[in-house]
Amino acid sequence: MDTTVLAAFLEYSPNPTWLADSDGRCIYANQELREITALSAAQLGDLNWLELVAEEDRQMSSTLWQEARIHHKTYRARFFLRARDSARGSAVDAVGTGHVAPDGSEVWLFTAVVTAPSGKALPPVEANLQVTLNVLPTQAWYARASGALAFVNGATADYLGLPSDHPLRVAANFETRWDAHLVFLHPEDQATSSRNWAEQIQTGRPRDDQIRILGADGKYRWFLSRAEPLRDSDGQVRYWVGVNIDIDEKKRGSEALDAARERIGRATQSAAIAELSASLSDRIVQPLAAVVANARAALNWLSSDNLNISQANAALEGVVRDGMSAGNIVHEMRQLFDRRRPNPRPIDLNTLIAQVISLQAPDVREKGVSIDCKLNPDLPFAFADAAQIQQVLLQFASGCLRSHVSI
Numbered sequence: 294m295d296t297t298v299l300a301a302f303l304e305y306s307p308n309p310t311w312l313a314d315s316d317g318r319c320i321y322a323n324q325e326l327r328e329i330t331a332l333s334a335a336q337l338g339d340l341n342w343l344e345l346v347a348e349e350d351r352q353m354s355s356t357l358w359q360e361a362r363i364h365h366k367t368y369r370a371r372f373f374l375r376a377r378d379s380a381r382g383s384a385v386d387a388v389g390t391g392h393v394a395p396d397g398s399e400v401w402l403f404t405a406v407v408t409a410p411s412g413k414a415l416p417p418v419e420a421n422l423q424v425t426l427n428v429l430p431t432q433a434w435y436a437r438a439s440g441a442l443a444f445v446n447g448a449t450a451d452y453l454g455l456p457s458d459h460p461l462r463v464a465a466n467f468e469t470r471w472d473a474h475l476v477f478l479h480p481e482d483q484a485t486s487s488r489n490w491a492e493q494i495q496t497g498r499p500r501d502d503q504i505r506i507l508g509a510d511g512k513y514r515w516f517l518s519r520a521e522p523l524r525d526s527d528g529q530v531r532y533w534v535g536v537n538i539d540i541d542e543k544k545r546g547s548e549a550l551d552a553a554r555e556r557i558g559r560a561t562q563s564a565a566i567a568e569l570s571a572s573l574s575d576r577i578v579q580p581l582a583a584v585v586a587n588a589r590a591a592l593n594w595l596s597s598d599n600l601n602i603s604q605a606n607a608a609l610e611g612v613v614r615d616g617m618s619a620g621n622i623v624h625e626m627r628q629l630f631d632r633r634r635p636n637p638r639p640i641d642l643n644t645l646i647a648q649v650i651s652l653q654a655p656d657v658r659e660k661g662v663s664i665d666c667k668l669n670p671d672l673p674f675a676f677a678d679a680a681q682i683q684q685v686l687l688q689f690a691s692g693c694l695r696s697h698v699s700i
Contacts, residue, residue: 296358300323300471302460302473304324304383309322309323309374309405310402310460311342313322313401314398315389315398315399318340320400322337345375346375347374347539349371350372354370356386369388370386370387371385372385385406386405386406387406388406395511415545416670419532428445429446429536431448431536432445432447432449432452432538433446433535433537434449434535436533437534438494439471440490441470441473443532445461445462449537452508453508454509471490472490475487476508477506486502501519502515502517502518503515504543514582515541517537517538518535519532519536519538521534578618581615582628584615588608591608591612606639639675639676640676641672643668643670645679649683
């Protein structure tokens with residue numbers, strides 16, 4: 294039992310409620326108990342819960358609690374609760390159950406109900422809702438018009454690991470904050486769920502949410518949660534009635550499929566890179582060979598036997614030109630296969646197509662494939678990522694070459 298989660302729902306209960314450890318030390322007391330005793334949370338934390346019992350009933354309560362602990366039973370007793378200034382307060386029927394906290398320690402949950410009639414019975418519509426929802430095999434619940442979660446059916450309570458006496462199982466005179474249910478959700482889903490729930494309460498329109506809910510086993514599962522408004526004769530929302538449908542296997546299967554598609558995409562890209570490597574080497578080797586040839590020619594024209602400055606300058610200009618051509622090829626390929634985010638901008642499709650044709654030229658010659666290129670010179674610019682469009686064209690051209698199909 295997670296005491297933090299439990300305390301979030303006990304805080305606004307109209308009944309005095311508290312938690313105690315195995316020694317009886319009061320480790321939590323809700324707002325109602327703090328008001329009755331006029332003690333702060335820190336002051337209550339220094340007390341044994343039996344000190345909250347009127348003096349004349351304290352020994353009896355202590356004996357019953359020890360018997361309940363020894364025999365692992367529910368503690369039940371009627372006593373007078375201590376009020377302000379240690380005076381005897383109202384008579385209450387108290388129920389206490391022992392639980393095991395996540396750290397393995399023993400924690401007791403106590404709830405006291407004033408024995409005098411309160412005059413406020415559970416509304417018939419809520420009583421009918423509880424009966425109806427409790428027979429459903431799926432998770433179901435209802436909330437007040439404010440959005441405050443009021444009741445969860447047995448399937449939901451069992452999944453959450455709520456004790457049999459938890460207020461959410463009965464909902465009588467009990468209301469939490471409109472967003473108290475967020476403690477059950479995955480931290481990454483809480484902000485989105487809070488915004489969606491607030492919008493739904495404000496607009497009165499139903500909607501679906503995909504959320505991860507923490508189970509009693511300490512694991513999160515994906516659920517499709519949907520709440521429909523239950524309105525009165527005037528059209529005002531009285532309650533929100535919801536269901537949680539388990540979609541964990543479907544959701545995780547979809548995530549696995551997306552991951553597989555991403556891996557296939559990367560593998561396809563890698564295959565395209567490998568297939569183009571021969572073409573790239575030819576395209577790069579040609580300007581590099583020209584650089585070497587021009588450099589040797591320049592050295593020859595600058596030698597003392599064949600001194601010719603104009604011829605040497607021409608050869609060196611060829612070195613610069615072909616060197617820049619090789620550098621541009623490398624830069625284009627780095628942009629093409631760099632795994633980066635798309636960078637859409639105006640691009641000239643004719644230029645991209647011409648670059649792809651040039652890149653595939655060696656394979657085209659080797660396989661005897663003909664290219665009939667008819668481009669519209671007035672084609673407007675397209676707004677796209679140049680590297681991605683070029684990659685698509687390359688993969689299409691490579692596929693045609695594999696099939697020996699004319700492009």
